[in-house]
Amino acid sequence: MNTPIEDGNNHLRYAEYVLGVLDADTRAEVAHEVLVSGEAATAVALWQRRLMPLTDTIREVTPAPYVWARIHDALQLDAPARVAPRKGLWDNLQLWHWLGIGASAVAVALLVVVSLPRPTTTPTVVAAGYMASTIQQDNGSTGWTATMDLQHARMVVVPATPVAFEQGRAPELWLIPAGGKPISVGMIARDKPTTLTLDPALLAQLGPTAALAVSVEPIGGSPTGQPTGAVIAKGAIGAAPDAGGKVAMIGDKPTDWTSV
Amino acid sequence: MSATTPTEREELNQLLRRTAREDQAAFAELYKRTSSKLFGVCLRMLRDRGEAEDVLQETYATVWRRASSFDASRASAITWLVTLSRNKAIDRLRQHREELLGDPSRMDETVDEQPTPAAGAEASQEYQRLQHCLDELEPQQQSSVREAFFTGATYNELATRCKVPLGTMKSWIRRSLMQLRTCLDQ
Numbered sequence: 001m002n003t004p005i006e007d008g009n010n011h012l013r014y015a016e017y018v019l020g021v022l023d024a025d026t027r028a029e030v031a032h033e034v035l036v037s038g039e040a041a042t043a044v045a046l047w048q049r050r051l052m053p054l055t056d057t058i059r060e061v062t063p064a065p066y067v068w069a070r071i072h073d074a075l076q077l078d079a080p081a082r083v084a085p086r087k088g089l090w091d092n093l094q095l096w097h098w099l100g101i102g103a104s105a106v107a108v109a110l111l112v113v114v115s116l117p118r119p120t121t122t123p124t125v126v127a128a129g130y131m132a133s134t135i136q137q138d139n140g141s142t143g144w145t146a147t148m149d150l151q152h153a154r155m156v157v158v159p160a161t162p163v164a165f166e167q168g169r170a171p172e173l174w175l176i177p178a179g180g181k182p183i184s185v186g187m188i189a190r191d192k193p194t195t196l197t198l199d200p201a202l203l204a205q206l207g208p209t210a211a212l213a214v215s216v217e218p219i220g221g222s223p224t225g226q227p228t229g230a231v232i233a234k235g236a237i238g239a240a241p242d243a244g245g246k247v248a249m250i251g252d253k254p255t256d257w258t259s260v
Numbered sequence: 261m262s263a264t265t266p267t268e269r270e271e272l273n274q275l276l277r278r279t280a281r282e283d284q285a286a287f288a289e290l291y292k293r294t295s296s297k298l299f300g301v302c303l304r305m306l307r308d309r310g311e312a313e314d315v316l317q318e319t320y321a322t323v324w325r326r327a328s329s330f331d332a333s334r335a336s337a338i339t340w341l342v343t344l345s346r347n348k349a350i351d352r353l354r355q356h357r358e359e360l361l362g363d364p365s366r367m368d369e370t371v372d373e374q375p376t377p378a379a380g381a382e383a384s385q386e387y388q389r390l391q392h393c394l395d396e397l398e399p400q401q402q403s404s405v406r407e408a409f410f411t412g413a414t415y416n417e418l419a420t421r422c423k424v425p426l427g428t429m430k431s432w433i434r435r436s437l438m439q440l441r442t443c444l445d446q
Binding site for chain 2: 011012015016018019020021022023024027031041042045048049050051052053054055056057058059060061062063064067068070071074075077078187219220
């Protein structure tokens, strides 16, 4: 695309890179050059200095508080010491993957027990820790698994298998209190874990009598505040095992512990 | 802009240097002072809040891991940060451009199309100089440069949007860039 004649000025490509007009392949080439060549890095830095002041005209927008919470979690920045005994569980990526793939709530509960540290060292600090829900599709297969961390007011929703959505549609998660109207928890990803912050109003409604449901909504969420599309998956909320190693079974009887 | 005075700029440089030494308090403070600007940039380019949040998260994860590569002699911390977020936003746009553009509902995201009047005393000196140089371009070329910068569009996409041949768009932009450099480096 850039013949030597067109690109008579050596640094023009770096300018185009900073401006952002190059296609993906050419961008990657220049990005690589910047890494290996000091000259390229300097040229790009000069163009950044020339052009970046344009961003002065962009209106600043404060991001929602959960973005920092997500960054904090992803980088495993220091957490308060009292949650340390649980950190292993909450941050265990393999467990989340497994939660997403394993369809049976029993298996989920069992795995959690197996993977918990032995309760010999620390007494249980938190009384009501986690709640969980297996959100099943109509055909019986698991759509998502939700785990709620009550102490930190957050919920992680892991897809079991990516559900297909038509263009412009996305899954929205709802909390349905017993006998009450659905309350939007938030948009969730169909193909990767989503972390949601639970506001106090939602937190107050969480309990064994409430349920979770997923409906098909426009990308930005239901315009009415109530589900507008088909409900494609539902699940009851149960207590998740606490750090002491006790298990509240979700939805089925405990069988064959040893085989897990 | 969140860092217009030399003092503010230097404070951000310091915070980024401390972040490079894994100082979490400095990193948190850096986020507090720069995330609104970076989020504004991401939102302006991606026009989707969820996408912008993802890119913002990726940006600060990279800041934490790669802060040691920050070199204040090359760029100020705020320029480094804005560049990082723009690069990540552009990469994201290249990944699924059609998905983003093909869905009109994404355009509903409240994006302030009108630039903030960064006029008078509030505008940085750098911006005033750049604006002066942009004003010397032909109107059509100036608007192409702005469109390119703010939307992260490729030459092809810009040509389609402006309904001109690809070659025309390329020569507009390239000529503009050369003119800008001459004007700014005077």
